Amino acid sequence: MIYRRRASPLHAAAAAAASGWCAALAAATLIVSNPLVLGAALLAVLLGGGLAGVRHELMRALRWALPVALAIALINALVTRDGLTVIWRFGNLPIVGYSYITAEATAYGGVLGLRAVILILCGVLYTTCVDPDELLALFRRISYRSALSATLATRLVPLLGRDARRLADAQRCRPGPPPSRTALLRVATSNLLDRALDVAAALEVRGYATARQPPTRGAWGVRGWSRHDLAFAASAVAILGLSIGGRAAGLVGFSAYPSLSIATGIPAVALSAAILICAVAPFADRRGIVR
């Protein structure tokens, strides 16, 4: 799952705007816990991913994000004793004592799981739609080496994946009983160190150790904001504004304990719809985007 340039407004936007838009959706998920808003954010991420041409990546991520969400919901329901509406009693169990499940704990676990899914999908959108090289250039003035290390680490992930597959194939080609996991771990680690050493040597001879600041400000140059940049930046600001404003105004309240209380009135629905529209609106402008 890597960044690949595609014909979409999100890919056409500058890294700052695109990553800001992803971050705004993630932040909205953390700021507001109302399920209506979370649902709108999830829909926004899925629609945005589809319009950005990364639907398959999102679906793939969803396949392992959903079990994670389910696990979070289950664990919360099982370990939390808060809430007034008991929906299942286990009775006296060894070690844990008297156990039961409440509707409130289950609902709150569901909200936590939903948040986890949205955050994971935001991460997938960011990884597949934001040019890491452009982002690296963005951070050049702030902390170039840290940003480069992060980029290299990101780039090494698929490489290590390939190494692991190669190693697994080599072991399948070995006749006789398979080697122990410890032996394989040792080989994988030493291969990893070899690769890291090679990359470090390559960085050295390309002047990484003595990297100097550029004389002018800017990432890939001081370039103007394109309409896509403006649209996604405005969308990010709007999403953040609506989330913070809605929470501050108490329009999107949600509390699970001691009993469930969810704001589902017109203001909450309107705010959720507004967030969804704001998030998807920048994708409407496809002028000049070549398929």
Next chain:
Amino acid sequence: MTGIRLDRVSYHYPGASAPALDDVSLTIEPGELVVIAGGSGSGKSTLLRAVSGLVPHFHGGTFAGAVTVGDLDTRTHGPGELAGTVGTLFQDPETQVVMGTVRAELGFGLRNRGLGDPAVARGVEEAALALGISPLLDRLTADLSGGELQRTALGAALAGRPAVLVLDEPTSQLDPVAGDELIGLLRRANEDADTTILLAEHRLERCLHAADRAIALDRGRIVCDGTPAEFLAWAVAHAPALATPGATLLAGVGCEPVAGVKGARSALRRRGLLPDAGTDADWAKSTSIPDKSTNRRWRRPRPHDQPALQLRGVWHELRSGPVLLRGVDLTLAPGERVALLGRNGAGKSTLLRHAAGLMQPTRGTVRAAGPVGLLMQNPGDYLVHERVCDEAAAAALRAVALDGPAFAQRHPRELSGGEKQRLALAVVLGDLEHDSAPAVLCLDEPTRGMDRDHKRSLAALLARLDGAVLVATHDTEFAASFAQRVLLLADGALIADGPAREVLSGGSYFVTETARILGGAGAALTPAQGIAALTGTAGAAAGPAVVKA
């Protein structure tokens, strides 16, 4: 213009008892293209790393003497400071490419030097234009083929026009076409910009014709330093493993060795051994030498033979669209020695993986008479134990000549590249004494980074094995040394399948140097066969030469 000067340089890697460089003194004039030759462990890579400043700054160890690049002394200037003057390209492009797109990759070194955006953009465009990779600029580095990746790494080394370029076996992973292209690009950079180039290579026949000078190293010492012709004359007399096939051929017919096909042809014409240009095609057709050596006899497997391996209409189509194999039909008879050639990305590795059962065809069938062993490109992946003797059965270790007490207790990672390759081969061979030897042995690029002596040993080892052998390789000289039959794969389809002497003597790229020089005359592939074709001496090619014309 910037030259290079090494003054009594000696260097030991940390913990090494023998020096990697031993009292090396050398001056390289600005604008020279110098080829560094030598066997594995001779010090070629260390010499290049000393010029780029990695020795001693990155590797540590004990360093004596001085290396000066232009007016920069590498003792006081590390690789980062030298990066503006010295561009470096290593063997494996995958570990050198650090950015996501080709454009960012070409600009990486320039940005590290603190250049502003206009200067970076200009440097990137110029490097891309010089190497013909402008169409790749916005491609992801993860999507590039091996050849494209190597050209991108070369572009990154050339961006900003460094005065010196050092390259460590840059063609080792490239097919013959991409390898020739790369050498052409280097020659152009050298001629257009007076770039001083140091190029370490094992396959000297690929690059010597483009060089101004050749230096041979042995155990860290310079043993020859001269023009390519002087080097070849020395190599023929003192280090045959370093002599190119063309030089061996010329020396065998009494000509002075010269580098390159064109020079060799001229030398042969001057001596009256080749007809004049224009008539040599007829001559090539009319000249033949029967091949009587037993290990070269080949016949197409008959339907009633029990095949060692049979692929019938094998297709491999990815869900995303690309087709890796297109209806491959292939039958290998027991004991057959087969070379599989083709460009990077032609589908060679995929074919081997299907043969070994690591991949399943989307259509078609694969059948084998017994276990199929596959040795892939990284022998280190097969070595998982702490001692050599634990890795493979005794008989297999004996077969690959790693059975002595000198090897038994050593850690596999301490072995040289060639020894690791042999040990991995022993692992794949299984327990030969208990009849579990593979019916088919597949090897993927086994000669990558190997010197000629090691290749010769490997060819001899493959000749001793009982099962059928299928080797995917870019090395036509190696293919000629062991294969009875050669397959040529292009875009997932077999486009040629025949006796080695037929396939490797026709065409321009997938041919040996001897065949290129002789224009395919007598289907001679090796220097010995070439000598026989030219002089009619029977012994040289294990059979009497017959000139029909």
